[in-house]
Amino acid sequence: MGNRSRGAANTARGRRPLRVCKVCRTKFDNQVNPQQIVCSPKCGIAYVRQAKEKEWRKEKKRRLEKIKTRSEYLAETQKAFNAYIRFRDAGQGCISCGNKAAVQYHAGHYRTVKAVSALRFDEDNVHMQCSQCNCHDSGNICEYRIRLRRKIGDWRLERIENDRRTLNCTKEEVIEIRDFYRA
Missing domain, CATH: 3.30.50 (Erythroid Transcription Factor GATA-1; Chain A)
Known part of the structure; x- marks a missing residue:
């Protein structure tokens, strides 16, 4: 044996x-x-x-x-997109204050979703922010702009600031965006 x-x-x-x-x-x-x-x-x-x-x-x-609605898919897509932004910017610190030791980070929009819905999933418009700047300091937008300009340049910053479109996606397009950012 x-x-x-x-x-x-x-x-x-x-x-x-x-x-x-x-x-x-x-x-x-x-x-x-x-x-x-x-x-x-x-x-x-x-x-x-x-x-x-x-x-x-x-x-x-x-x-x-x-039976999910478009708004439910938008919420799922936003969650996947925000996770991608936090992964992309990991280690860089907060875009507004530069804090690299924050307890929690968010995906902070330079131009808010309510102001310009077309920029909701624009990677130039969204960067990692500490929860202090994003929630309590209303985005700390002055410092955000200064550092965003250094990060993406004048031309891309102007494109974001001059955009006035609205987001008009179908349910299928939102699902496609969600699947892209999940991957």
Whole structure:
């Protein structure tokens, strides 16, 4: 026998190794029925019940996805976009005050979503900000502009400041943007 494990020895002699029940995780012998995946009828019933619940959860998720509104997709897209901005700017510190030791960072918009909705997902318009500047100092916009100008240049800053468009995306376009930033 030497190096071979007990399971290998059993297989060599024509016996199959013991299987582990998919429900209760106990070992059992499946000599009679090699396709058997549970140890008892009780575990079989539980296995079928679990499979049905899993299938129902998938179906429920699909149905909920189907009835989502555009605003719900916008919220998901904003969350994915903000996570991307924080990842992109990691280690650079706050765009407004330069703080690199903040407890929490946000994705702060230079031009607010309410002012110019078309810039909501514009990467030049959104940069990492500490929560102090973004929430309590109203974006600390004077310092934001000075550092933003250094970071992206005059021409791109002017483009942001002169933009007056509104965001007119369909539900499908919002989903596409969300999937792009999630990837």
